[in-house]
């Protein structure tokens with residue numbers, strides 16, 4: 001409580017940057033920013049590219065496990081917009097997601113209206129964009145330093161300063177080699193009174209920077225942290241638009257462990273598209289009897305004809321479904337079975353299959369549930385049905401259908417783009433899946449997996 005928080009905004013004189021606090025409408029979460037470039041006009045191609053860039057980057061940075069960072073560019077010169085977005089390694093998941101989400105919502109418009117270029121430090125994340133390529137080059141034009149005056153009873157400033165310097169210099173030299181471009185560490189020392197002390201440090205660069213740029217950016221900030229104003233502080237940070245440095249005495253810095261992990265599925269956006277060809281009289285998901293459909297059913301179709309309760313067809317069907325699921329689960333024949341039971345006109349034919357990427361436990365669970373009559377809730381009394389559970393597929397009918405592909409409908413799900421070089425990704429994906437599609441038919445078990453590497457092209461990247 002007795003310590004004092006000091007904030008210093010340092011800007012090199014040659015830049016026409018706008019300092020914090022000049023405009024009333026700037027959100028509080030904005031700690032520092034600079035605008036650059038000329039203005040774009042409303043509705044221009046540049047504005048469209050910029051909107052696209054910012055929303056793609058923030059969605060991708062929030063959705064995937066790639067360490068809360070994204071860089072990329074959209075469009076072609078002269079309307080090309082390049083940018084990056086990054087959460088600070090010591091911001092927690094909530095704060096980071098909140099920050100990324102807000103960055104897409106056009107808060108920026110209040111900050112740098114119509115400006116073609118901008119760098120902005122929110123509390124938890126950093127957003128930059130420009131019309132000229134800047135990725136790969138550190139911006140050391142300005143920084144925001146904040147620190148606390150020495151904690152009470154801290155003695156031996158000389159040793160503290162020296163230890164801090166040694167720790168942060170070491171981190172600065174090594175962080176460039178880190179794929180996620182951040183590094184934390186600590187350094188213990190004994191002060192003149194014989195008391196043990198520990199300095200904790202964190203350094204981080206934006207991930208577009210090559211090692212040398214990252215290190216030189218941090219060296220620049222380390223000098224700022226050694227200014228007379230800050231030299232005796234026991235808790236401080238220097239935030240720029242390309243790198244970040246923080247230190248604390250006797251108080252570990254929380255690193256966001258989730259930097260390495262995919263965030264909870266709920267916070268990402270899973271897109272689901274159900275496509276139905278118009279010519280079919282199928283029952284779609286979400287109709288009146290949707291309430292009793294189990295959650296594991298992802299989509300299904302039913303025929304229009306009913307069987308009679310207690311009739312021969314129903315008996316054959318019960319026999320069919322239980323045989324299918326038992327045999328598919330019991331033998332080693334690749335979790336597939338197709339069978340017919342009975343004779344016309346009460347003959348029931350069917351197949352059951354687990355998806356090749358389903359785990360054994362999930363597959364067995366799925367096959368077991370199918371035999372338990374969940375289906376009756378899905379298509380009560382219907383003679384034919386196709387149903388996709390999460391892990392397996394069941395089809396049956398009174399009409400012969402084995403040997404004929406049903407391409408009448410499908411359920412597509414996907415994650416928002418994680419790659420900026422969509423063209424190369426799409427080309428590679430198309431090539432790979434085409435090859436697999438050509439060869440899968442010859443496979444005894446009718447499945448095939450594969451992979452194809454490609455090199456991303458970063459439009460607008462300098463190195």
Ligand SMILES: *[C@@H]1O[C@H](CO)[C@@H](O)[C@H](O)[C@H]1NC(C)=O
Pocket residue numbers: 038039113114115
């Ligand atoms: C750019 O747009 C802002 C706000 O729309 C305006 O205040 C500023 O004068 C413009 N700058 C130039 C150089 O046109």
Ligand SMILES: *[C@@H]1O[C@H](CO)[C@@H](O)[C@H](O)[C@H]1NC(C)=O
Pocket residue numbers: 092093094095
């Ligand atoms: C995340 O950080 C914010 C801002 O510092 C803080 O208010 C919040 O309590 C933190 N949440 C967790 C789960 O640590």
Ligand SMILES: *[C@@H]1O[C@H](CO)[C@@H](O)[C@H](O)[C@H]1NC(C)=O
Pocket residue numbers: 029095098099102122123124
């Ligand atoms: C995000 O926006 C909401 C609503 O305007 C605001 O309450 C919150 O503080 C913002 N968070 C950040 C990190 O900017």
Ligand SMILES: *[C@@H]1O[C@H](CO)[C@@H](O)[C@H](O)[C@H]1NC(C)=O
Pocket residue numbers: 152153
């Ligand atoms: C600082 O030292 C004094 C005297 O030894 C002690 O009374 C006080 O509690 C200490 N303050 C802190 C924050 O440790």
Ligand SMILES: *[C@@H]1O[C@H](CO)[C@@H](O)[C@H](O)[C@H]1NC(C)=O
Pocket residue numbers: 158161162165226231
């Ligand atoms: C802090 O430590 C650095 C590195 O040892 C040194 O260059 C600098 O002069 C020190 N500053 C003070 C005020 O002791």
Ligand SMILES: *[C@@H]1O[C@H](CO)[C@@H](O)[C@H](O)[C@H]1NC(C)=O
Pocket residue numbers: 184185186253254255256
């Ligand atoms: C870095 O931070 C993590 C998480 O806060 C911590 O577990 C780890 O010990 C730290 N590493 C060092 C070298 O201090």
Ligand SMILES: *[C@@H]1O[C@H](CO)[C@@H](O)[C@H](O)[C@H]1NC(C)=O
Pocket residue numbers: 157158228229231232
């Ligand atoms: C830092 O602390 C030392 C020792 O307490 C003191 O001699 C020195 O004047 C302080 N430096 C500044 C810039 O306040």
Ligand SMILES: *[C@@H]1O[C@H](CO)[C@@H](O)[C@H](O)[C@H]1NC(C)=O
Pocket residue numbers: 306380381
């Ligand atoms: C088929 O059975 C369902 C459920 O038992 C019933 O609601 C429906 O009216 C029946 N349709 C025909 C054509 O009999």
Ligand SMILES: *[C@@H]1O[C@H](CO)[C@@H](O)[C@H](O)[C@H]1NC(C)=O
Pocket residue numbers: 296362365366369389390391
């Ligand atoms: C199987 O049924 C059980 C009990 O109704 C349910 O908890 C589980 O999620 C179902 N599993 C699948 C894969 O449908």
Ligand SMILES: *[C@@H]1O[C@H](CO)[C@@H](O)[C@H](O)[C@H]1NC(C)=O
Pocket residue numbers: 423426427430
């Ligand atoms: C994706 O690749 C396929 C095959 O090369 C091509 O036909 C299609 O137009 C591409 N789509 C986009 C959006 O680039």
Ligand SMILES: *[C@@H]1O[C@H](CO)[C@@H](O)[C@H](O)[C@H]1NC(C)=O
Pocket residue numbers: 449450451
């Ligand atoms: C196919 O999947 C298996 C099992 O996950 C894996 O070991 C193998 O490497 C994959 N094959 C290719 C070509 O990716």
